Amino acid sequence: MSVATKEILDLNRFDATRTEGFPPELAERVAKRQASLGASSVLFYEQPIDMASAKGAYMYDVSGRKYLDVYNNVPSVGHCHPRVVEAIARQAGELNIHTRYLNRVVEAYTEKLLSKFPEDLSNVVLTCTGSESNDLAMRIARIATGAEGFIVTEAAYHGNTALVTEISPSSLRKRKPAPFVCTIAAPAARDGMSVEANFAASIEQAIAELKSRGIGLAALIIDTIFSSDGIYADPAGFLKAATDVVHRAGGLVIADEVQPGFGRTGGGLWGFERHGVTPDIVTMGKPMGNGFPMGGVVTRPELLKRFCEETGYFNTFGGNPVAAAAGHAVLQVIEDEGLIERSGTVGSHFKRSLQALQAAHPEIGDVRGAGLFIGLDFIAPETAEPDAALASHAINQLKQNGILIGAAGKYGATLKIRPPLCFSSDDADFFTGTLDTILKARRGA
Template sequence: MPGPSTYFSNDRLDELSAPTRLLVERRNRSLGAAYRLFYDEPIEIVRGFGSKLWDAAGREFLDVYNNVPSVGHSHPRVVEAISRQAALVNTNTRYLDRPLIDYSEDLLGTLPRALANVMYTCTGSEANDLALRIATTVTGKRGVIVTRNAYHGVTTETAAISPSLGGGDSIAPWVRLVEAPTGDGVAFADAVAIAAADLGASEHGFAALIADSIFASDGVQPGSSAFLGRISDIVHDAEGLYIADEVQAGFGRLGHGLWGFTRHDSALGAVVPDLVTVGKPMGNGMPIGGVVARRELVDAFAAHGRYFNTFGGTAVSIAAAQAVLDILHDEGLIENARVVGEYLTAGLAMLAGFHESLGEVRGAGLFLGVDLVHGESPDEATTLVVVNELRRRGVLLGASGAARNTLKIRPPLCFSLADADRFLSELDSALRVARHRALPEHPARNSM
């Protein structure tokens, strides 16, 4: 089955307590087989604040997984902004709305000047879907390049460019897959050039490359140099558009400005995508997303038809989004992401000196990936043990990557140094548990 092996399996129903089993069975009956739950023992979460979550029994969990509540669960300023606006009015973008215009100007002010228009959606999936519509309309072509284990959404169009959902066989014939970048990104750039040429020579033509700026579903691949500028040049030389998917990498998560693609600015110039998509952390849990685009692209798209989204950019969602943007600045959360991210990276590197199962640590800010390995091979089995052992120890974490062996670390941006210490300590303990379960096949050094 595609996707993380850390999902709950219904084969384990008999291992659950009676109340939990009953709730899972009711969920299965009402929601159906396509939905998934995390962990061997699913959790009923009822409350959150900051970097913490609580279950129905009152147990506290450290959240090292959820990037949607970017400024922290139930942030008082976001809650107040939502409540205040909901008590006034919540309608659509066909009426003049001063807060909508104010926020749009604030958002555009954080991006390169060439990106002059924003179009609102409800989710990142919708944003990527709209970006693809714009790209195919403007270029008159269909072909799209994505990385081999990419995830860009769940609409029909974005699922067709998301091999992480259904595997390589699930992608559309107009899609070409390339390996995610590693190191200096030279091999990635070469692969993109070949794929663009292949699409250009095909019946589909080449419309766009869409890339998540941290390559999260490919196991978190930030790269070691400013390679996205070269990618942009290659795409434009092939008469395509570069779509920067900032749904996960944006809004300060990488600890370097607000946007992931700006990490690749260099002495040769700034990276300026043709379209930027945003979502998830934008409203701290409220459903809002969007596409920021060059004005000429929006003009060309508009010449072929209008755009409207009933719930995209509603007043309550905009109130939440404005609060998030203000909090990121006022509380110094981008700098916090950098400082705590560097601390976590150093701590993980130190842990790797005691646990041979810990492999490469990659990432930026508060978006890190660390591989679990057996020798030089990906170790999905140990990853499964570690994620579930952390859950038992009150720490929530996920896994990603094509080999499903990369721990995905992306907590709320208010994650503190004390939170980092707690996580590192519990990870050390979980790795020791995994080592003892795997002996004698998986030897490891002495633990911390």
């Protein structure tokens, strides 16, 4: 296929060389930001938004304009949820310290968090980000197996540390991943093989490839909803054969739950649950503190013990009392507001309405997902090739119509539909109706 692939940070990225027509104050602020943050500055949209506040599933810019948020999974239980805000503020006013004292808030949180995992996974290390969690998981896997190699999907993103960038092919602009990394295609049925059989076969090949390079398998690491690859959820259970193949080869399975975790996929708290597998290590981040920076690694005690025998590990901020208060409030809100069930029911309604839209628009190639994590592919109807330009057009037009959304996938042609879990069926209908109007207008143009 001749379509260009896209680096993850380039999806829906603002181009700082194109500020013609901007109001003078906005152009000046953008220029100042570029001057101070330099090449690492990333903003969204053809014209960036000056955001002021948010509540539930809505965000407001400085002019008071309201946007429906169909993008942000960090404030997962709803932007500025009053119970989470109150828990953070209360704890910050009581005790906010590093992690080397006994503290009842931290104890209550770790107990509640671990109660949400299969029995074997009974140790947790709290961190501050998803990247830190994956970095630690990789190091645990290497020490447990005595092997160096990792298998990841070809458009995966797992974070930003030096080690984790190596297993994030979608971040590597100018080179291929390091030799200790073997990439495989996103899950799909191919050559008469089911999704499950094909994915497992590609892992078998990757294990053989690592071996031929003289490198053993430490772990398969997968985002269990394959978000940056373009969102692949079905059929539920397809990770079973993959897990067996990895275990037979002496490797571990690391489930990166930074995106699917905390109820997003509906039907359970974790993405791996949909597949009926128990990973050896689970990593968490983003929605864990609903915006308070926190992450975590859950694993079996013997794996953590082996790691700690070899390497000291201390985290100043990971799992401090304020983080624990935030994390506890998030779990409580998910339970009290039935957000897993809501993700399932609103998500099913949303997916069905988008599939109906697909029937009316040949430029929608596929709609797939689980719960409130849905991918919608744009294609050129004549060739069926991914159409990133249409994805970009839709994203910017949706913004003009008061809806925030982003892209995903190897080609940047997939809409990543991933709103806060308090999203309603009416919100879903507003999105679907607006996208319908945009696509009709484009075809009429």
